[in-house]
């Protein structure tokens with residue numbers, strides 16, 4: 008007998024008892040949808056992490072002040088509390104490390120900003136035009152401050168969108184004068200929104216100004232907190248890191264064996280660590296969900312076994328009208344596989360739906376991976392065959408006369 | 415079809431095992447059946463009638479002895495070949511109808527054609543044709559639960575006939591039916607026997623049902639005790655009455671011992 012006929016027989020048998028078929032499928036539906044949704048969430052997270060790494064700018068080498076262990080002489084130093092990183096260091100790097108194309112300094116402070124009756128406490132950052140290139144951060148309106156503004160420490164400000172929205176709810180901010188820590192600043196630009204970092208930090212809640220202005224007029228510091236540099240390529244960033252370390256050790260007169268008062272990190276490391284972490288998460292979520300898929304398979308076997316007993320008489324009738332053992336075995340096997348595959352398909356749809364919901368909830372796109380779909384389908388087919396075989400075998404081995412006498 | 419007997423049993427024994435206990439259900443049955451006969455098997459409950467029918471229908475095999483079906487020894491056939499015979503050569507009708515629940519009359523009737531792997535169109539045509547033959551073309555889409563007992567049994571007969579078998583085995587086909595419906599079913603079987611030369615073997619307790627046959631077998635303790643050919647219904651009834659009187663005598667005699 009050909010397979011088409013077996014499938015027809017199996018489908019008829021399944022349709023005859025929709026309730027039982029549905030319940031049998033349920034385990035697989037839940038298992039597969041859990042796998043799909045969990046893997047989608049995991050992959051979405053991976054993707055999100057990668058996006059964020061990209062938003063830091065490509066090929067970035069990040070130099071921050073303070074030692075890697077943040078410990079010197081037993082005293083713990085917070086990020087940026089070491090005051091040895093200077094603009095001269097940046098110029099030396101640009102001069103002496105050919106793998107670096109440009110650097111931007113970052114000097115941090117914070118303070119009250121006022122426009123008319125609106126006021127807001129926000130973070131202030133002194134830098135140069137390069138910063139926005141390194142960070143790949145376009146303007147929404149107005150312009151950035153050029154070299155001249157930096158050289159003469161002009162009171163000009165570029166606003167993040169959060170700050171702009173708060174101070175200027177219904178006015179064009181460009182050209183307006185705001186007061187930062189009691190000093191008048193002219194707003195010359197507003198940045199495009201950058202969104203939150205993965206740890207919930209609003210990158211748009213900030214005001215940028217020339218680092219010279221910040222150093223001289225706001226914080227009175229002569230050092231910077233970090234340097235953000237661009238290497239010629241992603242691969243070059245590792246070599247650039249070593250070279251920068253050499254340049255800075257010499258300039259800061261750090262002898263062999265002594266601890267650095269700065270730290271150089273590449274985006275390369277960030278990326279790898281973050282990717283690894285999120286991959287582990289995906290695998291973890293996926294394997295937890297797989298267990299529910301397995302439980303679903305055992306559910307199929309359970310109900311198929313009950314079904315064989317319940318349908319003993321039917322099996323007897325089929326044998327009496329000419330079904331061979333193989334026909335019966337195949338029918339039950341096809342029934343199990345059909346249920347598993349149908350359950351798998353419904354599970355994929357349900358999982359996709361659930362992923363959509365989770366995506367809305369988390370606020371990041373979740374990715375339904377083809378790999379997860381293929382694995383889920385193969386897995387459910389395998390489950391159908393594996394857990395369907397024993398009941399099918401049991402059905403085929405029934406003695407037709409016993410089966411017909413069964414009450 | 416070849417000449418000679420369709421069915422030939424030679425000293426057939428059947429022993430059932432229930433744990434340690436051996437139950438001899440058939441104890442040396444010999445029988446020869448020609449094409450187109452209509453046979454009634456009678457006998458007390460437990461005399462081995464169903465066991466004999468199951469053997470004839472290739473649902474079971476003898477413990478000893480030979481069963482030749484159209485000259486071939488059934489014991490030499492594989493289980494697939496026996497399934498093939500049940501599918502094509504033999505139609506079975508049961509006392510309990512044994513229709514698939516929640517399945518239309520049409521699909522029930524089609525069932526054997528699925529295992530014969532016939533194309534869809536032919537399956538459908540044949541199913542319609544046999545339903546018409548048993549007078550149920552209007553009930554094709556009814557499920558068993560929506561049919562009367564007599565109608566259900568006619569669906570079962572249609573199912574038995576769909577692959578054009580040469581043998582119809584009916585084990586107490588009217589056992590669950592009232593007498594009027596029983597007569598309908600018997601008229602149908604008689605017509606099939608006359609018009610199609612279908613070999614009919616039926617088991618019954620009812621003299622009026624057995625009277626439709628042209629050969630009456632009487633079984634007792636796993637043996638065929640009497641085997642009477644009869645000319646017509648009248649003679650059949652006479653034979654049955656004689657057998658039953660004799661049986662009653664034997665029982666009384668046994669009770670005395």
Ligand SMILES: Nc1ncnc2c1ncn2[C@@H]1O[C@H](COP(=O)(O)OP(=O)(O)O)[C@@H](O)[C@H]1O
Nearest residue numbers: 430432437439458459460461462463464465466
């Ligand atoms: N599957 C079986 N297992 C054990 N004993 C059986 C089985 N089928 C029938 N028997 C026994 O064999 C004998 C003949 O049974 P059966 O052929 O059903 O009689 P009948 O149909 O004439 O009433 C009875 O004693 C019955 O109990």
Ligand SMILES: [Mg+2]
Nearest residue numbers: 463464465585
């Ligand atoms: Mg019986």
